[in-house]
Amino acid sequence: MKEKKKVIEVKSLEKIYDSGEVRVHALRGVSLSVEEGDLVAIMGPSGSGKSTFMNILGCLDKLSKGEYFLDGHNVSKMSKDELADIRNDLIGFVFQGFNLLSRTSALENVQLPLLYSREKSYSAAERDELAKKSLDAVGLSGRYYHMPNQISGGQQQRVAIARALIKNPAMILADEPTGNLDSRTSVEIMNIFQTMNRTKGITVVLVTHSNEIAEYADRVIVFKDGRVIEDRRNEHPLNAAEVLKNMPLPEDD
């Protein structure tokens, strides 16, 4: 089996929050790598350091010690602006609270990453076209001009996924993506992640504290007290599409 490209590679990563009086050791030496096309779930109780790890993976926070390579770029030494560019180019974020701009249509929300693109500038027509394609891919063809408050939570999360996908990032980073959703919608969202992962080979890293959600991942990494205590492969991950088929349809549908 040929060696797969490593999307994420972290070496003895440490993060210390120093607020003057208190020093909090959030990460105490984490080394791991994620290969291209993997679907990874990161788990752990609160305070385990998984959120800190996510923030560093997402280039939102700087690490204190160690090294972090994202898609071959050494992110450890980058400035704030360079990190912003990396986020734009290589990472698609999906958050628990959806984080869509209010009073802004689905189409415009999806376009946001294109506005901040530095390697290429997109015309308004190009932006619209790409955003529509991306919304179509998550099954929201009829919802281009809906405002976030006019669509359901599951649909909002799909808009967020469409936004994360629009620039074909090296990976999707999802922080509790199903935390605010009911179980059926959660499976629908996982179905989208799995489909993207299987058909397009997009790397997905998601943080969750739900064991059920972790069942859909190829690999599960568990954090505790700033360290990785478990790193296992799921030999038989659940197939979200099949689970959906067997689920009862919502009553009002």
Added chain:
Amino acid sequence: MSIWATLRIAIKALYANKMRTILTMLGIIIGVASVITMVSIGQGVSKSVESNIASLGTNLLTISPSTLKSGGVYQSGMSVQTLTVSDCDAIGDECPLIAYASPMVRRNMQVVCGNQNWNTVVYGVSYNYGNIRNWEVDQGEFLSDQDVKGSAKVCVIGTTVAENLFAGESPIGQVIRVQKVPFRVVGVLQEKGTGMGGDQDDCIMVPYTTALSRISRMKYIQSIVCSIANEDETEDAISEITALLRQRHRLQDNDEDDFTIRSQADIAETMAQTTGMLTLFLSAIAFISLLVGGIGIMNIMLVSVTERIREIGIRMALGARGSDVLRQFLFESMALSLLGGTIGIISGIILSRIAAHFMNMQTVVSLEAIAISFIFSAGVGVFFGFYPAWQASKLDPIEALRHE
């Protein structure tokens, strides 16, 4: 991020909060409109003063006895009332640059005609006073050489006096009593309208000889009014008169002049300074209101940044740099102030038109005032928008995303 896209985001954000946007802009609108209105009123006043002075003639010289007494002790034998009729004659005869010279005494007086009376200004002047002021006579004629020489009890009256005493009747040949002395009206002056120093038609002209002997009973005249033949030679004419009068008054080289010569140009300059101060004063007040409007913008932008911390976090997570966020908020405050500035300019122009109409005065909307207040309002946007925008750009993306 392109400038156009940034501008669109800014306008959208402003449109989303219409009421707040309008109220914030109101500060700038009032500021800019008041700058333009105030400056235009100030400049209108200057302009009407200038044209009034020009209508008085710029070739006039007024010589009056010096009232300068500060610190100096007058030597014995010298009087404050130093100008005499012969001084006036000498100026008329011996100064080639002077076209005409007339003595003048003036007094406010009650005049009576039948059962009518009127309070007006009685001027004692020479027959050439009409030439000096370029005054035309509407009916009858001006005072004559003989009237002056013979201390005739005749007068020429202004239209205001004619209307008030004779109400439509022809005044020529009628008799006006001034301090019980009867004067026969020989002429009515052409209407000149209101100008500097009030109604120019509210006056009575009598021969100065008659005024001196019958009304003021003085030997000295109050002033000498003369006109310069050629306006460009004002300075030379003044030094000519100065030399002549110093010689006639037997002043030593180190003595101060015992008279003052004022040209119309001096008066114009003084008035210009006064109206310039007025303009400055009015615009200073207006600029303060512009400043207050600017602080209003800063206030609202700070609120807007706090309200949209989460939005900033989202944008940063999606790849916005600090500079993108800075630019977004800066554009927003600039759009706010430029839009307010434009509306302010339009309302300023309308306001100054209205002021011109209702206050019955001239207003001059100058391009400078428009340009300055436009640039200033853009500056206000940048200046007062910068701090909130800078604060927004310094936010930590993680903190911002967590913000509720």
